[in-house]
Amino acid sequence: MYESDQYFKGRSSHHSKKSASGITYSNLLDSNSQADLARALEKELPKVDVDRFLEQVTFYNDHVPTDSLVQSGYGHSKELVPGYDVASISEKWFQQFPNFSGFNCRLTAFSLLHSLISVKNTGGFDDSLLFTDKDAIASAPKNSAFTDREIADFKTLFGAVATDNITDTTLHSQKVQAYWKQQGVEFHTGNLRMISVWFHDQIDPDATKLFIGHVGVLVPAEEGVLFIEKISFEDPYQVLKFANAEEVVTYLMDKYDVDTSGSTKPFLMENDQPLLVDK
Secondary structure, eight states: OOOOHHHTTTTSOOOEEEEEEEEEEEEOSSHHHHHHHHHHHHSSSSSHHHHHHHHHHHHHHHOOOOTTTSSOOOEEEEESOOOOOHHHHHHHHHHHHHOOOOOOOHHHHHHHHHHGEESSSSSSSSTOOOHHHHHHHHHHHGGGGGOOHHHHHHHHOOEEEOOOOSSHHHHHHHHHHHHHHHHHHOOOTTOOOOEHHHHOOSSSSOEEEEEEEEEEEEOOOOOEEEEEOOOOSSOOEEEEEEEEHHHHHHHHHHHHHOOOOOOOEEEEEEETEEEEEEO
8 A cells, every 4th residue: 555656546636736837747759858858868867878768758658548648848737737548548558568567756767867876785775665666677678677786776765764653854854864874875966856755654653664755857957947757657757847946846745745634744855955844
């Protein structure tokens, strides 16, 4: 239940939540939008990683119904998550790839940034909440396959972090920093940023954990910033345009800070630094 993609299915209806300004986004269906993104990414990333990412995007887009996706360039949605025909997409994908779920947000971000994030110690991670990610890695096609070292780095970077059963997100963010320091995780991302949304798994009050429920990559653009994400295995790839990083924070918190039960609020990390911490 608590692998994050399934976890969000049971949360309040963030898929229907509206924003005052909405979002401007591309699904990278056309060559021009892919080329524009490639130019921005190649300023910071090895070309081989940019090419691999765009191959993954094209592979996904070639194998799902695209009627509900933006056909060219950028579109606009008043919803925080556009009205994708996820049922048809899932059905078509499963018919073709019954054993491969595709990539989610964590696998997508790691595919882009893996060469810019170093991990010294790959032992002692907790990958108990990554079971669908691990299944996807094991069944991925050869052109998207991870090396053994990349798999170890991935599990370490996105491993769950033990924490106290309290709602203080300042303390929780410190727990994340301490874990990454212990594992020797270092970010060398230049002008790129990994923006992660952390949640508190409190299902076992005696052994609570923090986990990355969503993650994307912030990319500087000629005007403003771009945010690359894949919301879930089923949902399409998205590139969103924002005027600045503060708008990305607002977007993520509007979408994921929806629990009114009084449990721990989500908090954001920009690489290994707290981006928004709220007790």
